[in-house]
Amino acid sequence: MALSRAVPNLAFRRLRGQRSPAEFAALVRRAAREIGEQVACDARYIGRVEAGEIRCPNYAYERVFLHMFPGLGLTDLGFSAREAVRGRRSAAEAAGAPPPLAITTRNDEESDVLRRAFMTGGTATVATASLGLCGPAAAIAAPHTSAPRTAAVPAVTIPAPRGVHRVGEAEVRAVEDAVRNIRLLDDRHGADGLYQRATQPLRTAYALLDAGVATRRSTADRLHNGAGELAISVGWLAHDSGRLDDARSHYAEALATARVAGDAALEAHAFCNTSFLARDSGRYREAVRAAQAGLRAAQPLGSARLLALLSLREAGAWAGLGDRSSCAQALGRAHTHFARGTADEDPEWMSFFGEPEMEALEAQCWSLLGDWTRAARHAQRATLLQDPHFARNLALYRAQLATDLAHAGRPDEAAAEVRRVEASLDGVESARIRRMLSETRRLIAAH
Template structure:
């Protein structure tokens, strides 16, 4: 049986001067590389979690790197499956350990949707560092348990990355998503990997890298097909559509939206993984609305944004985004009264969210309403919104 080193113990011994610390891998480490081996993956992801807990500046201030995402996607698609993730450490890993990680992921995910990543993320990263890292670093598990552990760790790492994205810490978010992708690869979970790639595409559009977003969305499509998850395939196609919209390519956007609809119509509901359950008719409509907003089509934006509001009430942040889309659509359509009404609701919801993306959506509304600052409806909106005024 092989023994995997306890990285927490190694850190303590180094701090006490009992062993020599490992040399630093530089300001860009850890997390941008997609590790080739399982042992390298464990070392990289646990160092990432611990560095994040310690709030190391080189992580918090790290920049988004297109090349890192592209390399990660390529290795996800091409890396041969190595021997199964088995280990003979001191701590036996069981189904209860994995169930706990999954339940924590579900609970933290619900809180993130209600309150934004700022309130919740420190607790998520702390749990990864103190509860999950020891299972990976010094756990004892066979193949089936190892794959389940890698999958559960991937889901929670993905959530921590998504929260960093919500806080607009884009370099940090990218590192988490790349490492989540590597964990999913070890788990042999093509569906979860495709979901992570779709999230990476989502982020790439947000940071103004539509060409990179296209590559990631297409990689997500390949993974969705391998997994046979049609809701995920619809998501990957709509992410491609949004990238086309940002590039101003109406024809390609329309084609991708059509493919998204076809895939969504083939979904199998209860047969699909729980992590894709959020992607329902309302979410699909919201992504359509994003596309049409960025193409400058006001009526289509209004139509799809209105449909998107028939959504799960727990998704407070998502509702704020969708109301912002509706306001932008009404404004583009020339209906200032309706635009102000939707914007007022969006800005009211943003008050209680600790979400940099929510603030950016609010700032976008301010820019859109600025040419109409002298209108009575806009003045009233500003008075009603108070500190969130347009």
């Protein structure tokens, strides 16, 4: 059967206006949060919509778009009617049975079908079927909000290869979706309940690299990038849950993958996290070198925000060494880069890096330099600017503020922040936050 050519969606492109695809994707994610939906929209998804590759969005995106543009229907947004894309209902559906998952085409359903299955109860089998793949699947589960330490919940899956396997679009998307979902779950719940379960999908991703034969060079490049990003995501889970040696190993694996693939963006990301880990481990010289290496890798990529974050990593490392002058210079460069704003070239993983994170990272610099009043001022700005949707980050910023206030000799204010953090930790598991709270309680007790 011949495939029809995609027709560009000019109506949707007009709605985007002067915003970049990345900026518009951020608006979509914000609108989703307003109505309680969960979509991992990025610039690539917007590009696929505008190119006509997505003839009809899935139900989650439909609700978000109709919320964003009240009074307009799907056809007004340039999409095809769902019935025209999917065809007529089967006799079983007409009788009330649930419709089967489509496994032969995904033009009408972006990969959020899979993401929502992960988040709302889909089993590994369902997630695998939704990719049109067979065979065993590796899964991780997120901690449940009402019983975060023990309950089993929906899974993130990557189909495991069996023997010689030709790697194509479906396998690559499975890896990319696993990365996005790990980040989403970490934002909501913290790292402790995720790390052990996340290592199996990582092994599966690297098994695809080892055993698979990519059908195209672009597919091989995306698979290398996806596996490397997954290694960094799993490394961060190890890092945030206090498994620093494991994190170091995962970041090194990502860096090696970047070097093999000649992927400068992945290399910059790996160095960014390596610098952060080295600083947390007290290896400040290594943190400086890693941040500077990341800056070299990122220079030609066209992302001022990435340069800003790497400059902040360097600033934190100089602060750890007690070099106030070098720290201030790196902070100045970070502010200069940040002021240039966002760009289409900004990596997807940097969605967390906005003004709240900028303030929080600067607060960490002043904390390391012992300027507690200044640190508390920046930490407080971070808490005020942070979207409450990101529960883990908001708890982290408040814990940091509490520590800075306690060191600054303001125990009553510090105790109030500790109580706020404790009240917000339902479903959030982070060894980093627990350690910060323990330190703050000791400081308050001393007062």
